[in-house]
Each structure stands twice: as structure tokens, then as C-alpha cells.
Amino acid sequence: MSDKPLSLDEIEDELAMLFYSSQRPEEPAALLVPLMRTQQDFVLRWTVVITKTNPELAYQFASHAAAALKVMDEGGITEWILSALDVYDRKGLFPSSAVLQNASDFAARLQFKDVVVEFDDIAGVMAHFVQGLSGRPLKVAPSDEVYTDSDSLFLPPRLQQFSRQEDNFRLYKAMAAHQWAQTWYGSFRVDIEAVCAQYPDPERALELFHGLELVRLDAAIERDLSGLYREMQVLNQLADMPEPPGRWQAKVSALRETGASITDTVRLMSHLYNSDLPAPCCYQGSLSPRRVAQAMQARLEKEKALLQQALLRMQEGLEGAQAQQDNPLTPAKRRFGTQSEGAEADIDRPPELTLDGEPIVPPNDVQALLRSIYQDLGDIPDEYLYAAGDGDYRPDTSPQRPPEDVWRGTYHEEGAHLYNEWDHRRQDYRKNWCVLRELDIKPQDGPFVADTLVKYAGLVASLRKTFEALRGENRTLRRQKNGDEVDLDALVEALTDAQSGHELSERVFTQSHRVERDIAVLFMVDMSGSTKGWINEAERESLVLLCEALEILGDRYGIYGFSGMTRKRCELFRVKRFEEPYTDEVRARINGIEPQDYTRMGVSIRHLTGLLQAVEARTKLLITLSDGKPDDYDGYRGQYGIEDTRKALIEAKQAGVHSFCITIDSEARDYLPHMYGAVNYTVIDDVRRLPHRVADIYRRLTS
Amino acid sequence: MAAQILKSEQYLVSEEPYYESVGREIELFQAAYNNQLPVLLKGPTGCGKTRFMEHMAWRLKRPLITVSCHDDLTASDLVGRYLIIGGETRWVDGPLAEAVRCGGICYLDEIVEARKDTTVVIHPLADDRRQLPVEKTGELLTATADFSLVISYNPGYQSVLKELKQSTRQRFIALDFNYPDKSLEQKIVVQESGVDPQVAAKLVKFAHMTRNLKGSGLDEGASTRLLVHAGKLIVSGIAPRDACRSAVTEALTDDVEMLTAVHELSSSLF
Numbered sequence: 001m002s003d004k005p006l007s008l009d010e011i012e013d014e015l016a017m018l019f020y021s022s023q024r025p026e027e028p029a030a031l032l033v034p035l036m037r038t039q040q041d042f043v044l045r046w047t048v049v050i051t052k053t054n055p056e057l058a059y060q061f062a063s064h065a066a067a068a069l070k071v072m073d074e075g076g077i078t079e080w081i082l083s084a085l086d087v088y089d090r091k092g093l094f095p096s097s098a099v100l101q102n103a104s105d106f107a108a109r110l111q112f113k114d115v116v117v118e119f120d121d122i123a124g125v126m127a128h129f130v131q132g133l134s135g136r137p138l139k140v141a142p143s144d145e146v147y148t149d150s151d152s153l154f155l156p157p158r159l160q161q162f163s164r165q166e167d168n169f170r171l172y173k174a175m176a177a178h179q180w181a182q183t184w185y186g187s188f189r190v191d192i193e194a195v196c197a198q199y200p201d202p203e204r205a206l207e208l209f210h211g212l213e214l215v216r217l218d219a220a221i222e223r224d225l226s227g228l229y230r231e232m233q234v235l236n237q238l239a240d241m242p243e244p245p246g247r248w249q250a251k252v253s254a255l256r257e258t259g260a261s262i263t264d265t266v267r268l269m270s271h272l273y274n275s276d277l278p279a280p281c282c283y284q285g286s287l288s289p290r291r292v293a294q295a296m297q298a299r300l301e302k303e304k305a306l307l308q309q310a311l312l313r314m315q316e317g318l319e320g321a322q323a324q325q326d327n328p329l330t331p332a333k334r335r336f337g338t339q340s341e342g343a344e345a346d347i348d349r350p351p352e353l354t355l356d357g358e359p360i361v362p363p364n365d366v367q368a369l370l371r372s373i374y375q376d377l378g379d380i381p382d383e384y385l386y387a388a389g390d391g392d393y394r395p396d397t398s399p400q401r402p403p404e405d406v407w408r409g410t411y412h413e414e415g416a417h418l419y420n421e422w423d424h425r426r427q428d429y430r431k432n433w434c435v436l437r438e439l440d441i442k443p444q445d446g447p448f449v450a451d452t453l454v455k456y457a458g459l460v461a462s463l464r465k466t467f468e469a470l471r472g473e474n475r476t477l478r479r480q481k482n483g484d485e486v487d488l489d490a491l492v493e494a495l496t497d498a499q500s501g502h503e504l505s506e507r508v509f510t511q512s513h514r515v516e517r518d519i520a521v522l523f524m525v526d527m528s529g530s531t532k533g534w535i536n537e538a539e540r541e542s543l544v545l546l547c548e549a550l551e552i553l554g555d556r557y558g559i560y561g562f563s564g565m566t567r568k569r570c571e572l573f574r575v576k577r578f579e580e581p582y583t584d585e586v587r588a589r590i591n592g593i594e595p596q597d598y599t600r601m602g603v604s605i606r607h608l609t610g611l612l613q614a615v616e617a618r619t620k621l622l623i624t625l626s627d628g629k630p631d632d633y634d635g636y637r638g639q640y641g642i643e644d645t646r647k648a649l650i651e652a653k654q655a656g657v658h659s660f661c662i663t664i665d666s667e668a669r670d671y672l673p674h675m676y677g678a679v680n681y682t683v684i685d686d687v688r689r690l691p692h693r694v695a696d697i698y699r700r701l702t703s
Numbered sequence: 704m705a706a707q708i709l710k711s712e713q714y715l716v717s718e719e720p721y722y723e724s725v726g727r728e729i730e731l732f733q734a735a736y737n738n739q740l741p742v743l744l745k746g747p748t749g750c751g752k753t754r755f756m757e758h759m760a761w762r763l764k765r766p767l768i769t770v771s772c773h774d775d776l777t778a779s780d781l782v783g784r785y786l787i788i789g790g791e792t793r794w795v796d797g798p799l800a801e802a803v804r805c806g807g808i809c810y811l812d813e814i815v816e817a818r819k820d821t822t823v824v825i826h827p828l829a830d831d832r833r834q835l836p837v838e839k840t841g842e843l844l845t846a847t848a849d850f851s852l853v854i855s856y857n858p859g860y861q862s863v864l865k866e867l868k869q870s871t872r873q874r875f876i877a878l879d880f881n882y883p884d885k886s887l888e889q890k891i892v893v894q895e896s897g898v899d900p901q902v903a904a905k906l907v908k909f910a911h912m913t914r915n916l917k918g919s920g921l922d923e924g925a926s927t928r929l930l931v932h933a934g935k936l937i938v939s940g941i942a943p944r945d946a947c948r949s950a951v952t953e954a955l956t957d958d959v960e961m962l963t964a965v966h967e968l969s970s971s972l973f
Contacts, residue, residue, distance in 0.1 A: 128920055128964030132912040133971075137919070173967060224908075227944070228971035484779045485839070486792055494787075508787055 749926025
């Protein structure tokens with residue numbers, strides 16, 4: 001290859017082949033002409049790769065690559081492309097084009113890579129952290145506005161305020177902790193909007209309210225979580241917080257006392273409304289009283305209804321038990337109530353539930369409800385404790401689904417499993433790319449199973465024999481150093497030896513040793529459209545024979561059929577789950593295996609690997625019965641499909657699952673060794689031999 | 704191999720083991736023992752089941768024979784076997800047979816871990832027959848009134864393989880153990896590790912934080928035992944954050960995100 005840069009025409013020709021006809025290659029080509037040849041090649045190579053994902057995206061890339069090369073090296077560009085493709089996979093074309101159009105933004109972020117903390121990277125840690133702190137579970141979500149609605153904590157998508165990464169992480173923690181403290185120490189137990197509305201300038205009043213609450217909550221954190229408080233102070237120093245005004249300092253000290261509550265904050269507001277306010281601190285975010293009120297109202301309404309129903313259930317349960325002992329004639333109207341232990345209610349512990357003045361221990365779900373209500377209101381109001389039946393309000397646990405979600409595909413993904421898929425061209429995963437569902441196969445009655453057993457009667461008999469020989473049995477090991485019984489032969493020998501002056505052997509015991517076959521195996525059966533006809537029949541026959549054999553062996557096994565069409569609809573059909581016995585129902589399901597659509601193998605392998613991981617067994621096997629290459633409607637074919645399947649198999653291997661493939665594709669020798677490895681597959685040339693061979697192959701594999 | 708034949712006296716607990724009663728478990732156990740009923744202790748790991756047994760053995764002045772069950776534990780490991788000693792075969796009692804003979808308390812810790820055939824030998828002991836057939840010697844041992852059988856079991860493991868069969872569990876008086884409440888747990892940590900009460904309070908608080916996470920990433924919250932370990936490290940001069948990390952956080956999980964989160968929780972306190 002020469003080093004001479006490509007000319008305008010040459011680049012145009014290359015690009016024209018890749019783009020849609022509506023996209024004119026002249027402009028990007030002109031931008032690429034001044035580059036060095038190696039850079040041109042680099043850009044063209046990636047353009048080819050991106051075209052496979054989306055030609056419009058490739059066009060955007062080609063148009064901005066030259067500018068990007070001025071601010072990043074090739075490694076940076078690669079990261080830039082991968083992040084754009086990631087965005088494309090998750091959010092679509094428009095947002096990903098935006099990433100490509102803003103190369104300098106990305107370069108700037110790349111430069112601060114060692115400083116920036118991204119929300120996505122800390123979301124998991126923060127969620128655990130906040131849940132650990134105590135109180136009702138809170139969600140964390142990214143948002144440009146930092147506030148809480150008392151259900152979720154909203155944190156910035158990324159932080160780079162401080163020059164060290166760990167300080168930015170601390171800032172996340174402090175923000176989350178401050179918002180958590182608002183929900184935990186009762187900032188929302190007053191109607192903040194109403195309080196602020198009493199002042200001429202409600203916005204200034206809200207600012208004042210927040211400033212006072214910051215003092216109160218920081219003091220509470222200092223008492224309960226001193227380590228965290230110290231870190232928050234470090235942040236304030238780093239951020240160069242100015243000293244609060246003197247008058248403020250003197251007035252707010254009451255809020256630092258133990259037992260200071262939201263009423264103290266409200267009381268102080270009138271004293272300080274006309275004085276100077278301190279500057280906001282770096283982690284306080286903002287307050288959104290309206291959204292808090294909305295979330296809280298919805299939650300309380302739901303919890304009230306749930307609590308009342310739960311109390312009714314408890315009451316009925318208690319009465320049922322007592323009716324037999326007590327005088328059944330007393331129609332006592334029983335009343336629930338609460339009593340708090342000690343004079344001062346503990347913030348951690350809601351008042352105890354009582355029934356007719358006697359304390360009772362409610363079940364866990366009721367306790368959680370009581371705690372959550374107590375956390376919001378600081379009290380359990382009496383009307384909440386009225387045991388009521390199914391009143392007007394039915395808590396609707398499944399909220400109405402906005403119709404547009406259906407089109408965005410989120411509806412289709414509900415309850416489904418999401419899996420990454422390997423894109424060999426990018427050398428990276430497409431995140432949550434495949435949507436997989438487990439479905440039930442429709443059982444089909446019929447004489448098929450019985451017929452098969454008759455048809456292969458001779459084979460079944462010989463299978464029984466061979467498999468019985470394999471079965472784990474108690475074997476007595478002789479001449480052991482220790483064991484359950486004395487091995488008399490060995491002992492006599494040992495004693496004779498001893499009498500004739502030899503050393504007395506220690507090996508005079510027998511040990512009963514159970515040869516356990518600790519094997520769990522999953523069969524993944526091709527249910528693609530191409531199996532229609534006798535391949536399908538051969539598969540079903542093989543499964544019948546296999547089940548007969550496996551029942552003798554006692555190995556744990558499951559059977560799943562796989563098929564689907566496009567990444568949005570990958571399907572695994574349950575024929576037999578691990579824990580399910582081999583019943584008539586299962587037989588009818590084997591009979592019900594029907595050819596469906598396509599074969600997207602990678603995602604099925606990933607899902608079944610997960611199932612195998614959940615099983616405790618020494619040996620875990622995944623055996624695929626297939627009739628051809630991985631193939632799906634939306635470009636999952638050729639090298640792409642093979643590489644993804646190979647990657648899924650490598651993942652399975654890392655998870656301790658051995659994979660094996662039995663195929664009837666006579667061309668399989670071209671690609672199977674690459675996917676499964678040189679020895680982990682068998683090609684059966686004649687479909688009719690499949691039933692004869694499958695059980696036999698299984699025997700060889702596991703003995 | 705020299706067989707060591709243990710004397711039952713050495714199983715006697717001579718000094719009072721420290722134990723704080725949480726509910727009425729001492730009373731209940733005493734009553735079950737007096738009525739010759741076997742006992743099942745349920746509860747999460749490290750909440751004091753074993754310590755409770757030591758304490759009860761001391762109270763009742765009976766030898767305590769503890770067997771930690773594992774998946775290779777067979778019936779003959781419990782009942783006994785023949786050994787060759789000096790050219791002769793000699794029968795050696797297993798821990799269960801020994802407890803029956805000497806009228807002690809046999810405590811089978813984590814019974815579900817043992818092989819299934821072991822349950823067969825405890826069944827006749829656990830009902831009103833109170834007998835232990837020793838197949839190999841042809842003996843049928845009948846337990847005296849002093850003998851007591853206790854098993855423990857952690858219902859927290861959600862594995863199907865580790866469930867106690869109904870035919871077994873329905874023979875026992877069940878005592879439910881859980882972590883003690885805050886002030887009591889603090890007292891225990893102070894007593895056991897010698898750490899000062901403020902630090903102990905923080906440790907207990909930390910344990911509660913981890914227990915909040917049970918089911919959403921952690922299989923089990925920090926046990927009282929782990930707190931005692933952390934307390935001991937702190938008394939030996941280890942910084943509290945490091946002590947929590949080594950004694951508690953790392954013991955709870957291997958998941959990187961969870962490790963970070965739990966570590967941040969302990970750092971918030973100290």
C-alpha cells in the first residue's frame with residue numbers, strides 16, 4: 001500500500017459505495033483530502049464499519065472525522081465512535097448523531113476522564129448506599145436538576161466540579177445523602193408551598209427554608225453519620241464556601257440541637273426573612289415542593305388503602321382464632337391504635353401497633369407500611385388505622401401505560417430479559433440489544449411418543465442397558481486407610497504379615513463410595529423454520545429417546561427450543577425445565593415442538609448459560625441440536641452471527657458451562673470448529689440417524 | 704492411626720459462657736429438655752445459636768457434643784465405626800452414640816449440610832422411642848432422661864437442596880433466633896470485644912444498614928459475630944474503617960458495586 005494520500009475522486013468513489021444515494025459524498029470527501037494516508041485509511045475503515053449499523057451515522061462520522069482528528073488521537077476517536085454507537089443502540093439515530101457532531105465536547109470529556117464521575121458508573125453504588133442508610137427504598141435517577149420528589153433522588157448525569165475524581169464521587173455521595181436526609185429527618189412534613197406563600201417573595205422564602213434545613217439536616221447527619229459529615233465539610237472547604245453572615249450564625253444554632261424539627265425551621269423563617277442569606281452549598285441542590293407533594297400524596301393514598309386492607313385481614317385472622325376460645329357472643333368492635341415506646345418516639349422506630357390497647361406484632365409487610373407512613377408524616381394518624389374492606393380506592397399497582405411507550409418498544413420489553421450482543425466489527429457489545437422471552441410450548445397430545453418408542457423398541461432396550469451401567473451406584477472400595485467397615489481379607493493378610501515380622505498394613509477398611517453423577521444438562525433445540533419436515537420429526541424422536549435414557553441415569557436436564565425474529569423478539573420455548581419431572585405433559589410438549597422463525601443463537605446461549613449457573617452441579621453441559629448457521633432476519637447472519645455465537649460460547653465457558661453442538665448441516669465443518677472448538681461438535685450426515693446417535697453422543701460426553 | 708478416645712467429661716462446659724437472653728428461649732429450652740423433647744434452632748448465621756447451646760449445656764451441667772455437619776458426613780460418622788488397634792478390631796463410638804451413652808447434649812450444627820442418610824439415624828432418637836440402633840454392633844442404645852438432641856438450621860438459604868424435610872422438622876421444638884435489638888446487640892458487642900460503647904453503637908448501626916440491603920444485593924446482613932470481630936480489631940488498634948472493611952464488608956460480598964456501597968456506609972459512620 002502506498003503512502004500517497006488518496007485524491008478527492010478516490011475518496012468520493014469509496015464513500016459513494018457506502019452511503020445512501022441521497023447522501024452526497026463530495027463534502028465529507030473534500031474534508032478528508034488534506035489528511036495523511038494512514039488517517040484517511042483509518043477513517044474509511046471505520047466508515048465501512050459504521051455503515052453496517054447505519055449509513056446516516058457513517059455519513060455524520062465521515063463529515064466530522066477530520067475535525068475530530070485535530071482534537072483527539074486515533075484511540076480517542078475509537079472511543080468517540082463506540083460511545084456514539086452505544087447511544088445509537090440505546091436511544092436511536094438522532095442522539096447518536098449529536099455525539100458525532102460534537103467531537104470537541106467528547107474530546108474535552110476525554111481529557112477530564114480521570115476527573116469526571118459519570119452517573120451511570122455510580123448509580124448502582126448510590127442505590128445500595130441510599131438503601132443501606134435506612135428508611136423507605138429510594139430510586140436514583142439522572143437529571144440536570146438536583147432534587148428529590150421523595151420517591152427518587154435526582155442526581156446530575158456527571159460531575160467534574162472538583163479537580164480530583166474522588167472528590168467528585170464524594171460530591172455525589174453528599175448530594176444523595178442530603179436528599180435522603182430530607183426524606184428521613186422530615187423536611188417534607190409541612191406544606192412547604194403554603195409556608196412560603198405567606199411571604200411577599202415565595203422564592204426567596206423557599207431559598208431561606210432550604211438554607212435553614214441544610215443547617216438542621218447537616219447537624220443531624222453529624223450526629224448520626226459523623227464520617228459522612230466530615231467528608232461533606234471537606235467538600236465545603238474545597239468549594240471555598242464563604243462564611244455565613246453573622247446574624248444568621250447566631251440565629252440558627254437552635255437548629256443544631258438534638259430534637260430540632262421542621263417546626264423550628266418554619267419558626268425561624270420569620271426571624272431571618274429580612275436578613276442576608278448564606279451562599280448555597282455545593283451539594284444542596286434545589287427543592288421542588290410541588291413534586292414532593294404530588295409524589296407524597298399518591299404514595300400516602302396508596303399506603304393508606306393497603307394498610308387498611310392489611311389491618312382488616314389481620315383482624316379477621318385474629319377473630320377467627322379467638323372465636324373458638326372466647327365467648328362468641330361478644331360482638332366487640334375492635335380498634336387498632338398506636339403507642340410509642342418511651343416518652344420520645346425513636347426516629348428509627350414507628351409507634352407500636354395495638355389492638356384494643358394490647359400491643360400486637362404485625363406481619364413484615366404491614367411493618368414496612370407503618371414505617372413508610374411514619375417516615376412521611378412523623379405519626380400514624382388514626383384514620384389510617386381504621387380496618388376497612390375493599391373501599392372505593394383500589395390501589396392500582398400497574399399504572400396506566402402511556403400509549404407512546406408502546407411505540408418506543410418499552411412495552412414490548414416488559415418482563416423480558418435483555419442481553420448484550422457482540423458486534424465483531426466494532427469489537428464491542430451492543431448493550432441490551434436482544435429482547436428475549438421464555439414462552440410455554442403448546443402441548444400436543446397424540447400417539448407420537450408411543451409410536452416413537454415402538455419404532456425404536458430395539459434401540460430403547462439397548463439404551464436402557466448402556467445407561468443403567470453408567471448410573472451412579474454404591475461401590476465398595478477395598479483396602480482403604482479408613483472407612484465404615486473392616487475389610488476382613490485385608491485384615492487377615494495384614495495380621496499374617498504382622499506375625500511374620502512385616503509391618504502391619506494400615507489399609508484394612510472398606511469404604512462405601514457413591515459414584516455420583518453430578519451433572520446438569522440443558523438441551524437447546526433448533527426450532528427455526530428450516531427444520532420443517534423430517535428434521536423436526538427427527539429432533540422430536542431424538543428427544544423422546546434421550547429423555548428415556550436420561551430418566552434412567554438420573555441426571556438433571558432441561559429442554560428448551562429456540563427461535564425468534566429480529567432482536568426484539570427472541571424466544572425460548574420451555575419444553576422441560578430442570579426441576580420438572582418427565583411427565584405426560586412434557587411428552588406432549590415434545591410432540592408440540594413446531595418450526596417457528598429464525599435462529600439467533602447467541603442470545604439463547606446467554607440465557608441458558610444463566611439458567612445453568614443457577615443450578616448446583618459439578619458438571620454443566622449445554623448441548624445444541626441445530627440444522628445450520630446462526631441466522632436472523634435483521635442482519636444476524638454470516639460472520640456477524642457466527643462471531644456473536646462464538647462470543648456467547650466463550651462467555652458460557654468462563655461461567656463453567658461446557659458446550660457441545662450436534663448438527664445435521666453438512667457444511668458445518670466450515671464454521672463450527674471456530675464457534676465450538678475443534679472437538680466439541682458432531683456432524684450427523686443423515687438426519688434419519690439423529691435419534692440413534694444423540695443418546696449415544698450424550699453417553700460418550702458424560703462418561 | 705492412633706484412635707483418640709475422648710472422655711465425656713471433657714465436653715462439660717465449666718465456665719459460664721456469656722449469653723444475653725433475647726426472649727424466653729432459655730425457659731423454653733429448659734422446658735423442652737425436662738420433657739425430653741428434641742430442639743431445632745432456627746436463625747441466620749452468627750446470631751448466637753452455638754453460643755446459646757454452650758450456655759444451656761453449662762446451665763444444665765451436661766456435656767455438650769457439637770458436630771458441624773458437612774456434605775460428606777455420613778451416618779457412621781455420627782454413630783461410630785470399627786477401628787483396628789494393636790491388631791484387634793475395636794468399636795469406637797461416634798459423637799451421637801457417645802452423647803446417648805453419657806447422657807449429654809448432642810448438637811448437630813447446620814444439619815441440612817449432612818448427607819441424607821444421617822436423618823435416618825436421628826429420627827428414632829427424636830421421637831418418643833429415643834433409641835439409637837447401632838447396626839454394626841447389634842446394639843440398641845436407649846437414651847436416658849439426660850440426653851438431648853439439638854439441631855440447627857438456617858432458613859435463609861433459599862436453595863431447594865437445603866431444605867429440612869417435614870418428617871424431620873416435625874419432630875422438634877423449634878426456637879427462632881434472630882439478631883438482638885439495638886441496645887442488646889450493642890451490649891453484646893461491648894462485652895465480647897471490649898470496644899467502648901460509642902463505637903459498639905456505631906457498629907450496630909452499620910449492621911442495621913447492611914441488613915437493610917438484605918434481598919437487594921446482599922444474601923445476608925452482617926451478623927453479631929462479624930461485629931464482634933470488627934470490635935476486636937478496633938480494640939487491637941486497627942482504624943475503625945479498615946476494621947469494618949476486613950471484618951464485615953469483605954465477608955459479606957464479592958460484588959464490586961456492593962463492596963463499594965457497603966464500604967461507603969461504614970465510612971459514613973466512622
